[in-house]
Amino acid sequence: MDKTTTLLFFLFTLFLTTSISKELCHRDDKNTLLKIKKSLNNPYNIIAWDPKSDCCSWTAIECGNATINYRVTSLDISDDQISGQIPPEVGDLPYLQTLIFRKLSNLTGPIQPTIAKLKYLRFLRLSWTNLTGPVPGFLSQxxxxxxxxxxxxxxxxxxxxxLSLLPKLGYLELSRNKLTGPIPESFGSFKGEVPDIFLSHNQLSGLIPKSLGNLNFYRIDLSRNKLKGDASILFGAKKTTWYIDLSRNMFQFDISKVKIAKTVNILDLNHNGITGTIPVQWTELSLQSFNVSYNRLCGRIPKGGDLQRFGSDSYLHNKCLCGVPLKTCM
Incomplete structure (x- = not known):
């Protein structure tokens, strides 16, 4: 090996060693994470966050690539014994794209206002905790x-x-809270694509905004609220809806002429005040889950398709519904 080759090999080895030993994590991000750890009283899942090591290697953390200088892009703290509130320091991770606090039964207080600083945030999951207060309007920023x-x-x-102003929103899940009032009229005019909407197990009331009838929801769940009126506007033969659950509300409409998209796979209308007869068109559906029990339906259950595949529990307690799987029509 000549001198030039030896020198090049030495320089390459030195560069490789330096690169490997260099810490990727940004100093500001590391300091912020250590403050978060302290604020949460050093919970078990992140107790191993060592100030002497690269924070990009820490559990619950992901860093972006070199284009953003290996800044922290994901913080996921889940399934831990945490007491306290969401640390305000989460807003000091400026490149955060994913923020998750999940299954933390002793996490209390409001949704932290400093989250409004996270301009790159794409994925927000704060679920299965004991957070209180309102759904913050600052999320629309x-x-x-x-x-x-x-x-x-x-x-x-x-x-x-x-929330309807969010141009990229594709999924909105607010189920199992104590939310009140009506569904916002603005939800009939989302700025971007029509998101999947899950609002079940709340105390929402009033009529469904008519503007929602113009939207083509793929999945919508309004079950277990106090909603009333005509929900037939959510259906339509030309839509591509796959999942619709309106159960346990106070909806009242005649189902006889309701055309449902052939794409519907899950349909639950139980415990309402729906009248009329089940349309023959529904025999064209390929149904995985179906329930129209506890309504005021009448007439013969159409034969064909998947309607006879479901047991009597899916049809019980209607005014005068008959036919398989219920009693024979007279």
Missing amino acids: LRNLEYIDLSFNDLSGSIPSS
Whole structure:
């Protein structure tokens, strides 16, 4: 090996060693994470966060690539014994794209206002905790949000109409809270694509905004609320809806002429005040789950398709519904 080759080999080895030993994590991000750890009283899942090691290698953390200088892009703290509130320092991770606090039964207090600083945030899941207060309107400032899950909390108040302003929102989950008031009228005019909407197990009331009838929902769940009126506007033969659950409300409409998209796979209308006869068109559906029990339906259950595949529990307690799987029509 000549001198030039030896020198090049030495320089390459030195560069490789330096690169490997260099810490990728940004100093500001590391300091912020250590503050978060302290604020949460050093919980078990992140107790191994060592100030002497690279924070990009820590559990519950992901860093972006070199294009953003290996800044922290994901923080996921789940399934832990945490007491306290969401640390305000989460807003000091400026490149965060994913923020998850999930299955933390002793996490309390409101949704931290400093989250409004996270301009790159795309995925927000604060679920299965004991968070209180309102669904914050400041979420509409986070224009890159694609996914919001605030389910299984104790959130109260009305749903902010400003959520419809999010141009990239594809999924909105607010189920199992204590939300009241109507579904916002603005939800009939989302700025971007029509998101999947899950609002079940709340105390929402009033009529469904007529503007929602113009939307082509893929999945919508309004079950177990106090909603009333005509929900037939959500159906349509030309739509591509796959999942619709309106059960346990106070909806009243005649189902006889309701055309349902052939794409519907899950349909639950139980415990309402729906009248009329089940349309023959429904025999064209390929159904995985189906329930129209506890309504005021009448007439013969159409034969064919998947309608006879479901047991009597899917049809019980209607005014005068008959035919397989119920009693024979007279």
